[in-house]
Amino acid sequence: MKVEALNCPNCGAAVSSDAVQCRFCNSRLKTMACPACLALMFLGSRHCPGCGIRAIQPEIKDAENPGDCPRCKIKLNRLQIDKISLRECRRCEGWWADVETFENVCAERESQAAILNLIAAKHHHAENKNSVKVSYVPCPACKQLMNRSNFARSSGVIIDLCKQHGVWFDREELPKIIEFVCQGGLDHARRKEKLQIEDERNQLRRQQRQLAYEQNDFSGPASNRDSFSSLAVREFVRILFD
Numbered sequence: 001m002k003v004e005a006l007n008c009p010n011c012g013a014a015v016s017s018d019a020v021q022c023r024f025c026n027s028r029l030k031t032m033a034c035p036a037c038l039a040l041m042f043l044g045s046r047h048c049p050g051c052g053i054r055a056i057q058p059e060i061k062d063a064e065n066p067g068d069c070p071r072c073k074i075k076l077n078r079l080q081i082d083k084i085s086l087r088e089c090r091r092c093e094g095w096w097a098d099v100e101t102f103e104n105v106c107a108e109r110e111s112q113a114a115i116l117n118l119i120a121a122k123h124h125h126a127e128n129k130n131s132v133k134v135s136y137v138p139c140p141a142c143k144q145l146m147n148r149s150n151f152a153r154s155s156g157v158i159i160d161l162c163k164q165h166g167v168w169f170d171r172e173e174l175p176k177i178i179e180f181v182c183q184g185g186l187d188h189a190r191r192k193e194k195l196q197i198e199d200e201r202n203q204l205r206r207q208q209r210q211l212a213y214e215q216n217d218f219s220g221p222a223s224n225r226d227s228f229s230s231l232a233v234r235e236f237v238r239i240l241f242d
Contacts, residue, residue, distance in 0.1 A: 006031075009044035017042075032117040043118075067140030069094060070160070070168055076140060081118055084111045087140070095174050096140050098166040105178065106186060112178045119175050134158075141165035152189035155180045 004017040011025040017040045019029050030043040039050025047053065066076040069089035076087040076096060084105060087096040097105065105111050136145045139162035146160040146168060157176045160168040169177065180186070 004040055006040065006042055006049060007045075009042045009046070032120060067096065070137035070140060070146075071170075082111060082114045083108075084115065086115075093171040095169040096166060097169070097174075098141075099164075102167050106181050109182075112182060116175055116178055136160075137168060139165050140168070151177055151180070152186055154189050154192070155185055 005014055006017050007013065008015050008022040008025060008027060008029065010027040011022060013022060013024040015022055015024075015029065017031050021028055031040050032043050033039070034041055034048040034050055034053060037048065037051040037053070039048055041048050041050075066078050066087050068074060069076055069092060071094060072089055072091045074089065074091060076089055079086045079088045085101060088094070105115065136148065137160055138144060139146050142162065142165055144162065146162045148158050149161050151157045151159050155177065157173050157180065159173060159177070162168075
């Protein structure tokens with residue numbers, strides 16, 4: 001990492017960007033990248049020293065019942081990052097996102113950049129963590145065991161999913177998901193899904209024609225054939241979400 005001169009967000013003194021503590025006020029320092037110009041800045045700075053944009057500040061908010069970490073069984077902390085509200089376990093550094101929040105993270109580039117920067121800052125000086133043991137864990141909201149699923153069926157990231165309430169990400173999973181989305185993985189997965197559905201529809205049409213040929217029935221109403229095809233497609237799509 002290129003070493004630059006930055007100002008301590010607490011006392012304003014000039015310190016190098018690779019410093020972990022201000023030598024004047026002893027504040028702990030962590031660097032992050034500006035989401036607009038990617039210039040280095042300290043976590044806690046109000047504005048980027050490069051382009052002057054207002055820095056996105058994470059804000060921990062108390063909640064009456066944020067739920068428990070499904071792995072550590074301790075209370076989660078609610079973390080507000082710009083417009084995105086997540087819940088974090090300070091012990092294992094896992095993340096919980098409800099369904100709406102996860103959809104917003106997948107769709108909004110600004111939110112993706114803000115979360116990646118925050119995670120990078122948190123992990124920059126963190127010690128290496130032991131790998132998480134693979135196991136089924138309960139949903140923080142309903143306490144039912146969540147399903148384990150390969151996100152988008154092609155990302156290679158196995159997430160814990162409660163279809164009613166949200167998604168649990170272990171320490172390294174959320175940044176991997178965001179990187180997958182940023183690289184166009186989700187768009188590619190959707191196109192692949194559409195091609196598979198179209199291929200299934202074509203197979204159903206061929207089966208219909210073959211069945212009609214075998215029964216010597218070429219005069220059946222088109223509406224019946226369309227209805228059968230539509231029903232089969234609907235059933236196929238439902239299977240995709242099971």
